[in-house]
Amino acid sequence: MKVSILQFPGTNCEYDTQYAFKKLGATTQIVWHRSESIPSDTDLLVVAGGFSYGDYLRSGAIAKFSPVMKAVASYAQKGGKVLGICNGFQVLTEARLLPGALKRNEGLHFISKHHHLRVENNDNLFLKKLNNGDVVNIPIAHHDGNYYINEEGLRELEENGQILLRYTDENGEIKNPNGSVESIAGVCNKEKNVFGLMPHPERAMEEVLGSADGVAMLQGFLES
Amino acid sequence: MKAIVNVFLKAGVLDSQGKAVHHALDSLHFNGVEDVRVGKQIVLKLNESDKEKAMADVTKMCEELLANTVIEDYTIELV
Numbered sequence: 001m002k003v004s005i006l007q008f009p010g011t012n013c014e015y016d017t018q019y020a021f022k023k024l025g026a027t028t029q030i031v032w033h034r035s036e037s038i039p040s041d042t043d044l045l046v047v048a049g050g051f052s053y054g055d056y057l058r059s060g061a062i063a064k065f066s067p068v069m070k071a072v073a074s075y076a077q078k079g080g081k082v083l084g085i086c087n088g089f090q091v092l093t094e095a096r097l098l099p100g101a102l103k104r105n106e107g108l109h110f111i112s113k114h115h116h117l118r119v120e121n122n123d124n125l126f127l128k129k130l131n132n133g134d135v136v137n138i139p140i141a142h143h144d145g146n147y148y149i150n151e152e153g154l155r156e157l158e159e160n161g162q163i164l165l166r167y168t169d170e171n172g173e174i175k176n177p178n179g180s181v182e183s184i185a186g187v188c189n190k191e192k193n194v195f196g197l198m199p200h201p202e203r204a205m206e207e208v209l210g211s212a213d214g215v216a217m218l219q220g221f222l223e224s
Numbered sequence: 225m226k227a228i229v230n231v232f233l234k235a236g237v238l239d240s241q242g243k244a245v246h247h248a249l250d251s252l253h254f255n256g257v258e259d260v261r262v263g264k265q266i267v268l269k270l271n272e273s274d275k276e277k278a279m280a281d282v283t284k285m286c287e288e289l290l291a292n293t294v295i296e297d298y299t300i301e302l303v
Contacts, residue, residue: 058292065289094292101294103233106240148237148295179240 047088089196106179
């Protein structure tokens with residue numbers, strides 16, 4: 001499996017992401033944002049977390065114009081698997097490859113802590129290794145993680161099974177850290193080959209980090 | 225010519241910063257405030273003299289970059 005990881009000025013999770021996928025046996029490559037193409041044999045394209053362009057204007061707003069983003073859109077249109085983590089999720093919504101938008105956290109604080117998530121739908125290219133209702137412990141670290149979509153959009157997400165993860169407590173009961181609509185932590189596109197989530201599974205790869213629940217999640221991204 | 229662009233969260237989208245400021249004003253006993261919205265102002269100095277052309281250009285800028293129309297509305301004033 002070959003994983004290509006996008007790097008913008010300000011990206012800071014590319015090496016953690018690379019470490020995580022290497023640990024799972026994947027071949028990885030970091031792709032600089034000025035590249036006009038992505039490696040042709042890419043099985044999974046990851047838009048890594050961080051602060052692309054310093055989050056100037058809005059998170060992800062400037063990154064969407066980087067040369068590589070045209071290649072990302074065309075890769076996604078052809079059915080390629082695209083994963084956006086944290087800032088990567090913000091970039092994918094700004095680029096309209098995913099519905100909705102990420103707003104400032106309701107409490108206005110940057111939140112960095114372990115949080116539980118419930119798997120809402122595993123019928124997609126990403127979460128097949130997990131079961132619906134599974135609760136995983138995956139850290140969050142964001143200032144703009146408050147997912148927003150209007151009512152009509154929300155209905156569509158629900159009808160199409162595009163809501164993949166919700167924030168919960170360890171028992172799987174809804175617990176919303178940032179004001180996100182319906183406590184949504186991750187969504188996919190209608191075609192189910194583009195997935196964005198605010199939490200960082202690549203930071204939950206070993207028990208010494210507080211959780212190894214990222215392993216099953218990332219394995220699912222590779223294998224399904 | 226200058227274009228003054230104001231960007232605000234759409235009506236109905238919760239403005240957490242506005243809410244925090246409203247709360248702070250209440251704490252300072254400014255009780256006559258019904259609602260607060262916090263937005264951003266972007267001032268563009270243009271070398272365009274045709275108002276209609278300038279308005280069309282800035283509208284395009286707003287749609288493509290300056291505002292995220294999923295959550296934000298914008299207004300443009302030319303001066």
